[in-house]
Amino acid sequence: MTKYSVNNKCPCGSDIKYKKCCQVFHKGKLPSNALELMKSRYSAYVVKDVKYIINTTDVNNPDYTIQTESWTNDLLEFCNTSEFKNLDIIEFIDDSKESFVKFHVTLFINGKDNSFTEKSKFIKLKDKWLYVNGEFN
Numbered sequence: 001m002t003k004y005s006v007n008n009k010c011p012c013g014s015d016i017k018y019k020k021c022c023q024v025f026h027k028g029k030l031p032s033n034a035l036e037l038m039k040s041r042y043s044a045y046v047v048k049d050v051k052y053i054i055n056t057t058d059v060n061n062p063d064y065t066i067q068t069e070s071w072t073n074d075l076l077e078f079c080n081t082s083e084f085k086n087l088d089i090i091e092f093i094d095d096s097k098e099s100f101v102k103f104h105v106t107l108f109i110n111g112k113d114n115s116f117t118e119k120s121k122f123i124k125l126k127d128k129w130l131y132v133n134g135e136f137n
């Protein structure tokens with residue numbers, strides 16, 4: 001597994017070094033809103049921080065399972081076969097308990113274009129934003 005350099009620009013497209021951007025969330029700081037969470041989850045896919053993806057997924061997500069090991073393997077396989085090219089944020093509907101982010105991901109899987117647009121739903125439980133599910137359009 002190749003490691004993403006912390007001095008590279010953050011995968012989320014912020015123009016800031018990874019170590020000063022999404023890595024702070026991967027290390028435990030809580031995102032202050034759903035957009036930060038969404039971007040940091042995207043970055044987690046790029047740097048293959050599968051644990052972060054799992055820890056920020058709500059129990060009501062269709063992929064959620066208590067079989068953490070097989071879930072981890074599935075995510076790792078997805079990360080390893082995917083080449084994430086770009087993240088574009090289209091819309092952010094911010095609210096205190098439930099927020100939505102619409103985005104476009106440019107993505108190649110095994111060299112094939114699998115780019116998609118998704119509107120994701122996030123909820124806030126106590127202080128923590130979680131990814132609930134996404135709608136493709």
Ligand SMILES: [Zn+2]
Nearest residue numbers: 010012021022
């Ligand atoms: Zn970032």
